[in-house]
Amino acid sequence: MRTIPAQTIVDKVAEMCIAANRELPADVLQAFKTQQAAEENPAAKEIFRQLIENAELSRETGLPLCQDCGLAVFFVEMGEDVRVEGMSLREAVNAGMVKGYKEGYLRKSSCDPFTRKNTGDNGPAIIHFDIVPGDKLKIWMMAKGGGSENMSRVMMFPPAAGWKGLREFIIKRIAEAGPNPCPPVLVGIGIGGNFELAAINSKKALLRDIDDTHPDPEVAKLEEEVLSAINKLNIGPMGLGGKTTCLAVKIATAPCHLASLPLAVNVQCHSARHKEVVL
Amino acid sequence: MAEYTLNTPLTDADIEQLRSGDVVYITGTIYTGRDAAHKRLTDTLDKGDPLPFDLKGALIYYVGPSPAPPGRPIGSAGPTTSYRMDTYAPRLHGLGLKGTIGKGRRSPEVREAMNATKSAYFGATGGAGALLSQAIKAAKVIAYEDLGPEAIRELTVEKFPLLVINDCHGGELYTTPDLEKALAG
Numbered sequence: 001m002r003t004i005p006a007q008t009i010v011d012k013v014a015e016m017c018i019a020a021n022r023e024l025p026a027d028v029l030q031a032f033k034t035q036q037a038a039e040e041n042p043a044a045k046e047i048f049r050q051l052i053e054n055a056e057l058s059r060e061t062g063l064p065l066c067q068d069c070g071l072a073v074f075f076v077e078m079g080e081d082v083r084v085e086g087m088s089l090r091e092a093v094n095a096g097m098v099k100g101y102k103e104g105y106l107r108k109s110s111c112d113p114f115t116r117k118n119t120g121d122n123g124p125a126i127i128h129f130d131i132v133p134g135d136k137l138k139i140w141m142m143a144k145g146g147g148s149e150n151m152s153r154v155m156m157f158p159p160a161a162g163w164k165g166l167r168e169f170i171i172k173r174i175a176e177a178g179p180n181p182c183p184p185v186l187v188g189i190g191i192g193g194n195f196e197l198a199a200i201n202s203k204k205a206l207l208r209d210i211d212d213t214h215p216d217p218e219v220a221k222l223e224e225e226v227l228s229a230i231n232k233l234n235i236g237p238m239g240l241g242g243k244t245t246c247l248a249v250k251i252a253t254a255p256c257h258l259a260s261l262p263l264a265v266n267v268q269c270h271s272a273r274h275k276e277v278v279l
Numbered sequence: 280m281a282e283y284t285l286n287t288p289l290t291d292a293d294i295e296q297l298r299s300g301d302v303v304y305i306t307g308t309i310y311t312g313r314d315a316a317h318k319r320l321t322d323t324l325d326k327g328d329p330l331p332f333d334l335k336g337a338l339i340y341y342v343g344p345s346p347a348p349p350g351r352p353i354g355s356a357g358p359t360t361s362y363r364m365d366t367y368a369p370r371l372h373g374l375g376l377k378g379t380i381g382k383g384r385r386s387p388e389v390r391e392a393m394n395a396t397k398s399a400y401f402g403a404t405g406g407a408g409a410l411l412s413q414a415i416k417a418a419k420v421i422a423y424e425d426l427g428p429e430a431i432r433e434l435t436v437e438k439f440p441l442l443v444i445n446d447c448h449g450g451e452l453y454t455t456p457d458l459e460k461a462l463a464g
Contacts, residue, residue: 043442047404054410058355063409067345067355067428105354107345107428116315118427147360147383147405168462175456180360180383182405229464233456238382238404240442241454271406 002079002135004279006086006095009137013096016141016275017072018104021064024055027210028247028272035184035237035244044242051237051270062105066271069106070143072097074127075204081135090127093139097125109146128200137279140207148181148269154199157261166191166263167226173265174230174246179239182269186210186248187230190264193254201252202264207274210248223249237270247272284438288336289377291397297443299450303401304438309338309380311432313359316423317367324370331422331431335375338401342380343428344418345408353418353434355408358382361400365389372396384453385445393447400445402452414439 029052036048058065074093084092101108101122108122153173157165170189177185190201214220227249236242247270256262280300285293287307297303310332312320323330341361345354361381368379369392377398382405385393393399403411417435424430444452 050404050407050410054404054407057413058409061409062348063351063412064345064355065409066406067343067357067408068359069345069355105346105348107343107354109343109428116318118429120427150360171461172458175458175461178384178456179453180362182382225464229461232461232464233458234454234460235456236454238402239384239453269406 001081001083003083003085004137006084006092008279009084009089009092010096010099012277012279013093013139013141014100014103016139016277017097017100017106017143020141020143020273020275021069021104021106022058022062024058024065025272025274028270029055031210031247035247039242039244041236041240041242043240044237044244047237047240064104064106065273066145067107068109068145068147069101070145070273071110072101072122072125073142073144073203074125075130075140075207076127077130077132077138079132079134079136082137089129093127094123094125098123138276139279140276141274142203142207143273144203145269145271148185148267151177151181151267152202152265154195154262154264156195157263159259159261161261163222166261167229169263170226170265171229171233174267175233175235177267178235181267182271183235183239184237184244184247184270186250186268186272187226187246188266188268189226189249189251190266191251191253191262192256193262194256194260195262197254198262198264199266201254202266205250205252206266206268206272207276208250214251219251219253223251287338289338290336294377294397294399294447297399297446298448299443299446299452301443303441303443305338305441306437306439307435309340309434309436309439311342311344311434312339313341313343313429314363315426315429316431317364319423321367321370332433334371336377337375338378338380339371339376340380340434344412344432345428347418353412353415356412356415357408358403358405361385368392372398380441390445390449390451393445394449397447399443399447401441402444403441411439
């Protein structure tokens with residue numbers, strides 16, 4: 001049994017929250033540069049220019065990339081041979097998030113659903129736990145903004161809908177979202193599982209790098225197909241037209257009930273902020 | 280596509296010359312307001328009480344900035360998605376509001392109200408909060424402090440860069456998604 005002091009987790013999580021909000025992932029920044037060169041529409045080129053400048057400025061000044069520093073979402077893989085000492089793992093992650101959002105001058109966006117009163121500390125963090133073999137603790141942090149999250153959907157299809165039905169739903173969803181979620185977007189798709197697993201998988205899929213390939217070649221083909229279709233919508237960066245409506249489509253699948261074909265579409269804005277740490 | 284530098288408060292003549300696609304640099308005062316603040320502004324109007332700022336010729340920026348770090352007037356300050364304020368916007372335009380700043384599409388009701396009142400909808404680049412904050416020289420909370428990031432702030436801006444999305448003549452800049460082509464693959 002390996003022991004990790006809770007304070008180590010608190011400090012690491014705080015660092016991750018601050019860094020995620022200031023440093024655009026390298027793959028996303030590279031995609032901006034590649035697409036800026038590929039675009040012919042001057043408005044689309046100009047949006048990419050601003051986004052690249054914004055990323056540089058954020059890194060230099062420490063200002064968050066986006067004022068919406070998101071709800072803090074965590075995916076935690078806890079090795080069975082790890083013990084956290086000092087407080088519970090949930091408390092440690094939450095305390096680290098609160099510390100990071102306070103010390104990093106990050107916006108607190110969490111509020112009561114009815115009174116709309118701000119909780120004041122961006123809490124509670126949204127944490128998905130997994131118990132895995134081994135003595136490591138792995139934590140992914142994602143700063144998920146509200147504007148893009150509002151454009152996400154879960155749909156329970158009958159099995160007869162098939163891939164054709166799913167594909168149509170995904171493309172129509174992105175078309176309907178249009179300029180609202182800050183395109184170019186990334187699209188996380190959960191297929192199968194059940195109502196809640198599809199949604200969790202659709203978000204977890206967004207942790208993958210833009211240019212990685214799905215290990216299952218059939219799924220990889222579907223990702224390519226949907227990406228190419230969405231980019232024919234001509235929504236473009238910030239809805240001003242162009243080739244780049246979507247930077248990546250990432251699919252995660254799971255076995256589902258005989259009666260069901262669950263689909264979740266998680267829309268991620270271009271400010272695709274996430275970090276990971278292994279302890 | 281023309282380029283304009285406009286000073287607040289905005290006049291009918293300022294707005295009438297604009298066409299969707301024009302670039303506009305705003306200098307002067309703009310007010311922040313988003314979901315919860317709009318609800319309170321509307322409740323205030325319902326009660327017949329005065330609003331915390333003068334709507335005549337005013338611009339409302341749909342933004343909830345991040346906290347100002349030491350030595351800066353404001354934190355990151357990019358636009359939030361505008362459709363959530365569509366419920367409230369027509370009434371405010373009717374009372375003299377000349378423009379709103381945000382991102383994303385507006386409802387037909389808001390577009391009609393803008394045409395009827397000679398007002399415009401401006402787009403700022405979403406997710407460029409650090410960059411846009413550079414044009415904000417001063418910020419102070421003038422109402423609803425308890426709303427935190429959603430409080431109404433008076434911003435002093437210098438050459439704040441905007442794009443005209445909806446002009447007062449029915450023009451709109453956003454593209455219509457080519458759904459047929461996308462579905463065909």
